[in-house]
Amino acid sequence: MKGKLVIISGPSGCGKTTVCSHLTQEPNIKKSISFTTRAPRAYEKDGVHYHFISRDAFYKRIDEGRFAEYAEYCGNLYGTSLDHLTKALENGLIYLLEIDVHGASQIRKKFPEVITIFLIPPDEETLEERLVKRNTNNKAEVDERLEIAKDEYKYRDNYKHCIVNDKLDDTIKKIRKVLELG
Numbered sequence: 001m002k003g004k005l006v007i008i009s010g011p012s013g014c015g016k017t018t019v020c021s022h023l024t025q026e027p028n029i030k031k032s033i034s035f036t037t038r039a040p041r042a043y044e045k046d047g048v049h050y051h052f053i054s055r056d057a058f059y060k061r062i063d064e065g066r067f068a069e070y071a072e073y074c075g076n077l078y079g080t081s082l083d084h085l086t087k088a089l090e091n092g093l094i095y096l097l098e099i100d101v102h103g104a105s106q107i108r109k110k111f112p113e114v115i116t117i118f119l120i121p122p123d124e125e126t127l128e129e130r131l132v133k134r135n136t137n138n139k140a141e142v143d144e145r146l147e148i149a150k151d152e153y154k155y156r157d158n159y160k161h162c163i164v165n166d167k168l169d170d171t172i173k174k175i176r177k178v179l180e181l182g
């Protein structure tokens with residue numbers, strides 16, 4: 001494998017997407033664009049933020065073995081394209097997977113050399129504040145995501161690197177060190 005595979009997990013609202021968009025400013029770092037059955041948010045574009053597909057199309061892809069991993073989160077399916085992942089690694093890229101804890105377990109089994117990072121929000125209040133502020137989920141959805149977050153914390157020991165995402169610059173510095181980017 002020429003490239004480097006990197007998982008970034010953490011509770012919804014912990015800042016994974018922001019961290020990934022900073023890291024991907026470097027030409028050799030790319031983020032996997034997941035497939036999902038979730039409806040797009042107002043600002044989200046198909047093929048940019050996600051590949052938005054129907055549940056039937058998702059199941060078909062599962063049957064065809066086209067996912068490196070997939071999982072259900074808040075009633076929606078999310079999955080990583082095996083083909084995209086393989087090509088990125090063949091091309092020597094640092095390939096970021098912003099995926100949940102269950103998808104991460106599947107990837108760890110298939111790609112033991114994967115670098116695993118768990119992002120932790122500074123505290124629970126900050127997490128709730130970020131979820132409410134970003135205004136993409138209603139109250140019930142925010143509550144559900146906070147509930148799932150409690151469960152996700154239990155998996156953090158499975159990750160080699162746990163980083164508290166308080167100040168973005170510090171987080172990026174720490175991740176760059178983990179990725180040996182100098």
Ligand code: 5GP
Binds near residue numbers: 009011034078098103
């Ligand atoms: P959101 O709906 O906020 O975009 O994502 C919800 C959760 O699904 C987040 O924890 C995100 O990391 C996770 N997720 C996004 N894409 C994938 C994927 O391809 N596979 C898995 N297992 N989880 C994903």
